[in-house]
Amino acid sequence: MIQINQLSKKYKGTDFFSVSNLDLIIHEKEIFGLLGPNGAGKTTLISMLSSLLKPTSGSFSINGLTYHDNKNELKQLIGIVPQEYALYPSLTAYENLSYFGSMYGLKGEELKDKIHGHLKTLGLDQFAHKRIKAFSGGMKRRINLIASILHQPKVLFLDEPTVGVDVQSKNAIIAHLLALNETGTTIIYTSHHLNEAENFCTRVAIIDHGEIVCKGFPKELIAAQENAYNLEEVFLSQTGKALRDHA
Numbered sequence: 001m002i003q004i005n006q007l008s009k010k011y012k013g014t015d016f017f018s019v020s021n022l023d024l025i026i027h028e029k030e031i032f033g034l035l036g037p038n039g040a041g042k043t044t045l046i047s048m049l050s051s052l053l054k055p056t057s058g059s060f061s062i063n064g065l066t067y068h069d070n071k072n073e074l075k076q077l078i079g080i081v082p083q084e085y086a087l088y089p090s091l092t093a094y095e096n097l098s099y100f101g102s103m104y105g106l107k108g109e110e111l112k113d114k115i116h117g118h119l120k121t122l123g124l125d126q127f128a129h130k131r132i133k134a135f136s137g138g139m140k141r142r143i144n145l146i147a148s149i150l151h152q153p154k155v156l157f158l159d160e161p162t163v164g165v166d167v168q169s170k171n172a173i174i175a176h177l178l179a180l181n182e183t184g185t186t187i188i189y190t191s192h193h194l195n196e197a198e199n200f201c202t203r204v205a206i207i208d209h210g211e212i213v214c215k216g217f218p219k220e221l222i223a224a225q226e227n228a229y230n231l232e233e234v235f236l237s238q239t240g241k242a243l244r245d246h247a
């Protein structure tokens with residue numbers, strides 16, 4: 001279970017909170033979607049939860065572990081799929097995955113089997129020994145995902161895992177995540193694809209200006225919003241139609 005208490009982040013040089021006094025509980029085996037307009041605070045929140053960013057105040061624990069007291073156990077427990085590709089372009093897919101797997105203590109036949117198993121399910125086994133720089137966006141996204149799940153994390157954080165990929169890659173990624181969830185991994189993901197989130201997530205929270213504006217089961221949120229027939233209509237009712245440009 002992930003328990004978040006009054007979590008806040010104010011970046012240096014800004015005069016506002018990107019995440020503000022946020023409280024949330026995410027249960028084991030949920031597929032939880034963090035949705036919100038550009039600049040709402042989704043990446044900031046997920047970066048704090050995956051220990052990539054230090055909160056300004058507040059706290060959170062994952063299965064009772066905190067970064068402060070249980071850094072190493074926590075790192076082994078979670079997987080992180082960042083928005084940007086975290087891959088070495090001049091290395092092959094296999095070399096990249098060996099590197100990431102070994103960082104989690106995997107080695108030998110076990111590591112090899114896991115890499116080939118994931119590559120096969122995600123349709124990439126024939127490209128195992130090709131360099132990443134020759135890969136399409138969809139192929140890189142799938143490798144990025146494998147790099148984060150080789151150690152079978154109990155909790156997986158994904159920041160827009162299907163951005164910029166074709167429908168085929170998107171479906172392969174979602175199917176792989178559903179299978180992972182079936183084996184017991186809790187999934188927390190951010191997305192702008194509301195139709196995808198509506199079908200994929202067990203529960204979602206809509207975030208705006210660093211605060212949760214509503215949360216619940218997609219079907220319940222749709223039923224509760226007058227004249228809303230899908231999650232996108234709930235989203236627009238809750239966050240408004242104004243553009244969120246800032247610089």
Ligand SMILES: Nc1ncnc2c1ncn2[C@@H]1O[C@H](COP(=O)(O)OP(=O)(O)OP(=O)(O)O)[C@@H](O)[C@H]1O
Nearest residue numbers: 011012014018036037038039040041042043044045
């Ligand atoms: N390193 C930073 N320094 C200063 N401000 C930042 C920094 N990173 C993010 N912000 C600001 O914090 C707010 C929340 O940003 P964040 O990236 O978390 O939003 P988001 O919901 O993930 O947006 P998007 O959908 O565009 O990825 C924005 O106003 C953004 O400009």
